[in-house]
Amino acid sequence: MRTLTTTTWMNDDLDWPHVGQVFRLEGERRIGGQKTVEVVYGITSLSRDEADVDRLLDFNRAHWGIENGRHHTRDETLREDRCRVRKGNAPRVLASLRNVGVYLLRGMGGSSAAAATRELSAHPRKALDPLHAPGSTSE
Known part of the structure; x- marks a missing residue:
C-alpha cells in the first residue's frame, strides 16, 4: 500500500x-x-x-522502473558503484559503455543481464558472436 x-x-x-x-x-x-x-x-x-497525487505517483513508478531496469543492472551486474572514476568526462563515458554492455547482454536472450554475464564468463568466445553481423566477412 x-x-x-x-x-x-x-x-x-x-x-x-x-x-x-x-x-x-x-x-x-x-x-x-x-x-x-x-x-x-x-x-x-x-x-x-x-x-496531482495520481500524477506524482506515476512519476514515482516511472522513476523506479528506470532504477530497477537500468541502474540496478549496472550497479549489481556491472558493479558500477565500485568504480572509483569520478573526474572529468570519464564517469559519463563509462556509464555509456555500461549501457551499451547492458543492451548487448539483454540482446543475447536469456533471463537477465546477470545470466548472460555468467554465460559469457563460462564461454568467453560467445562474447564475439554479436560482432559477426549477417553479411560480414571474416578470414
Missing part, C-alpha cells in the same frame, strides 16, 4: 527556487510476514494543478 500526501504550506519557508509542492510518500510491504514501512520526502517544481 502506498500513500502520497502533498502540501504547499512549506513553499514560502523553503530556500528552494521554483518549489511547487512538497510531498511525503509512505509505502508499506510485507517481507516474510514482517511489515516494513518506508517514508520518502520529495520536492517538485510542479504545482498541484500540474501534478
